[in-house]
Amino acid sequence: MAEEITGPQCHETRERQEQRRRAHDGVIIPLAATAMADASQLGGILLQLRLKRIGLPIDDFGTGYLSLSALAQMPFSEVKIDRLFVTNRRCDGEMLRIVRGSIALAHGYGMKVASDGIDDIMTAEVLSQLECDFGQGDAFAPGLDVDALGAYFENLSCGSALDQAALIH
Structure with a gap:
């Protein structure tokens, strides 16, 4: 036996559904490219x-077992370009072509792009020009353990890494 929900009951049901959907906004579960050998499963x-609005970035893009067909078929939200392709990229035109192509491919599938290994401002500027959406690396802040993190933010000054981070969209 089915019962139709109307009026205020229907409105409450929609509100509860929206609250459940919003509960996962901002949750991200990175997936290592090396773990994608059998992505079909x-x-x-x-x-x-x-569907629960949980972000699924593919980490270390270009270094693992993720095929292009899996990239096209899986519901990833973001591609994170491995530092191998970014570090010292100014000296290597081949790596720059790989980064440019990876960004275009990910954007073509509606994904955001992040890059790891941005160790200088010049690299950040180039990635920004290539329309990389996010970045991380020593150009913005050094890798820190938990104890050093609090001290880093206490000593952060204007014109520092946070301002530099604006170079990436």
Whole structure:
């Protein structure tokens, strides 16, 4: 027997559904490219996570077992370009072509792009020009353990890494 929900009951149901959906906003579960050797078995699970608005960035893009067809078929939200392709990229035109192509590919599938290994402002500027959406590396802040993190933010001054981070969209 089915019962139709109308009026205020229907409104409450929609509100509860929206609250459940919003509860996952901002939650991100990075997936290592090396763990994607058999991505087909993960497809249903990944889709359920994305339907709950959980972000699924693929980490270390370009270094693992993720095929281009899996990239096209899986519901990833973001591609994170491995530092291997970014560090010292000014000296290597081949790596720059790989980064440019990776950004275009990810954007073509509606994904955001992050880059690891941005160790200088010049690299950050180049990645910004290539329309990389996010970045991390020593150009913005050094890698810190938990104890050093609090001290770093206490000593952070104007014109520092946070201002430099604005170079990436």
